[in-house]
Amino acid sequence: MTSSVPRSRTSSVSRRSLLRVLGGGAAVGAAVGALAGCGVPAAYIEPGERAARDRSRRDRTLTFANWPLYIDTDDNDKTKRPSLDAFEKRTGIDVRYTEEINDNDEFFGKISPSLMNHQETGRDLIVISDWMCARFVRLGWVQEMDRARQPNVTKYLDPLLRSPHFDPGRKYTVPWQSGITGIAYNKRKVGREIKQVSDLWADDLKGRVTLLSGLDEAFALLLQGDGVDIRKWTADDFHRMCDKVEKMVNSHHIRRFTGNDYIKDLSSGDVLACQAYSGDVIQLQADDPDIEFVVPEEGAELWAESLMVPNLARHKQNAERLIDYYY
Structure with missing residues (x-):
């Protein structure tokens, strides 16, 4: 489900609200x-x-x-x-x-x-x-x-x-x-290469980052970026990552959680870096060569x-x- 955290209703987001946003269809x-x-x-x-x-x-x-x-x-x-x-x-x-x-x-x-x-x-x-x-x-x-x-x-x-x-x-x-879920970003506007998941948390990207709303997709990327083997993750790993994402949402570093509509955000420049699908980015690059796709150094999810x-x-x-x- 494509959603954003309703800032007008609360200044912070609870664990339950976060999981609702990430896994709306669950x-x-x-x-x-x-x-x-x-x-x-x-x-x-x-x-x-x-x-x-x-x-x-x-x-x-x-x-x-x-x-x-x-x-x-x-x-x-x-x-x-x-x-x-x-x-x-x-x-x-x-x-x-x-x-x-x-x-x-x-x-x-x-x-x-x-x-x-x-x-x-x-x-x-x-x-x-x-x-x-x-x-x-x-x-x-x-x-x-x-x-x-x-x-x-x-x-x-x-x-x-x-x-x-x-x-x-x-x-x-x-x-x-089939393809890969990785990171897409506007190289010209960001002004540097993004190589790791942690690069998404740079101060100058605050409010210009989106993640996918699918709980499995978002957390696969984030857990790998945190050094976790996603084939063997534990409840402690999951809750630690929830804490981290809550912090990023409450500080408004993460702009919102999206479905495929991240395409419009990235194309318009409202978002500078986002979790993205490889196939989408290939098509976006035909119109905007400044958009890059990267498989993070920590690894990425292969899907079909x-x-x-x-x-x-x-x-x-x-x-x-x-x-x-x-x-």
Whole structure:
């Protein structure tokens, strides 16, 4: 969830408020898990209840929900997407493409009420991070794909990605992109190189730094910057880092916690340094060569995001065809 700490209401932020800001969607996830205990039908959807009558053959369209800056655009016209245009021309399928996913937890909160109540989401294809994909697969909220319709996926999918722990055999997901979560900054305005996480806390960057709102992403970077092996972190490590972040928030050094909207902050100059995704920065650099991306010396998180077809999607075959086209 994209949020900022409400300064007008308090001069300081509590541990509970901080965790709410960082992991806004966690409350939604917890609520989903608690439904069965409150007399509400369990959120899990059985395999036989996930498919709707597919309209792909007579309705040549599909709705594709993605993140900003996550598909190719024409150099001279950013509203044009050459690969999608080519797919539409080749197949006659009209793709309704939306850049509505700003944050994993925020998007989960947006569509989970429909999915848990066995209702259509209005989307045929979505892209979210693998750790969130695991939640969707576990809850039975996505449909198994028909690999007979996806010969390119079968042939070209990297063997190392064919059977992740959350989706053995890749029945429900197909990788879309992968990258690194690191630090982006405006080298000209900062006036020096940023090499370490600790460089974010320099006095002249006060109020010009943002972190990602995903608790796992923000704390992975910060814990590594504090010398912690994130494969073996402890409760003491976590609480120590909470104390540090609280201090940075209360002093207004951290401007806010963001989803993908850090892109606008960095482009406008409102923010000079931020936690960022490598793929976004590559696209930003095309318009502003002063923007740099760095993997901190302490290390960074490698991530992947995958395509899924949500339950009751009305154009599943069209979605499967688009996935195979990109492979």
